[in-house]
Amino acid sequence: MTREEIFMQQAIAVGLEGMRAGKGGPFGCVIVQNNQIIASGCNTVLATNDPTAHAEVVAIRQACAYLQSFQLTGCELYASCEPCPMCMGAIYWARPDKVYFANTKADAAAIGFDDAFIYEEMARPMHLRKLSMQCLDSTNAIEMFAEWQEKGNKTLY
Numbered sequence: 001m002t003r004e005e006i007f008m009q010q011a012i013a014v015g016l017e018g019m020r021a022g023k024g025g026p027f028g029c030v031i032v033q034n035n036q037i038i039a040s041g042c043n044t045v046l047a048t049n050d051p052t053a054h055a056e057v058v059a060i061r062q063a064c065a066y067l068q069s070f071q072l073t074g075c076e077l078y079a080s081c082e083p084c085p086m087c088m089g090a091i092y093w094a095r096p097d098k099v100y101f102a103n104t105k106a107d108a109a110a111i112g113f114d115d116a117f118i119y120e121e122m123a124r125p126m127h128l129r130k131l132s133m134q135c136l137d138s139t140n141a142i143e144m145f146a147e148w149q150e151k152g153n154k155t156l157y
């Protein structure tokens with residue numbers, strides 16, 4: 001097995017264990033830095049009643065806590081399934097160097113985890129989306145942005 005295949009096997013094992021324990025769906029993730037697994041996570045949506053507790057998000061939180069950093073520079077992320085739109089967003093924010101996945105989103109859709117509608121929704125104009133969204137004008141909100149811009153000694157990310 002290649003090193004990538006070995007790490008992917010770990011991601012799958014974590015997902016399998018979580019699924020069998022009833023924590024959530026069949027999804028696992030490990031994050032690797034310098035050829036070492038620094039974090040792993042399974043889907044814990046059911047165990048924690050947290051719809052954002054996808055394996056990738058769980059692993060990213062653990063890796064960032066371990067590294068004491070909000071960036072995963074120099075890391076590789078191994079997900080047992082192609083990341084959903086939420087996880088893709090989280091992965092882009094975390095900025096690992098590379099993502100590997102095994103099952104595809106088509107494989108996930110075939111067992112009832114279909115995120116195609118989210119991709120479709122995001123491509124639609126706001127007024128045509130199924131989720132109602134409305135922009136409320138607020139001076140306070142834009143003032144908060146102005147204060148951030150003027151704030152000294154801030155960390156950009």
Ligand SMILES: [Zn+2]
Pocket residue numbers: 054055056083084085086087088
């Ligand atoms: Zn996800």
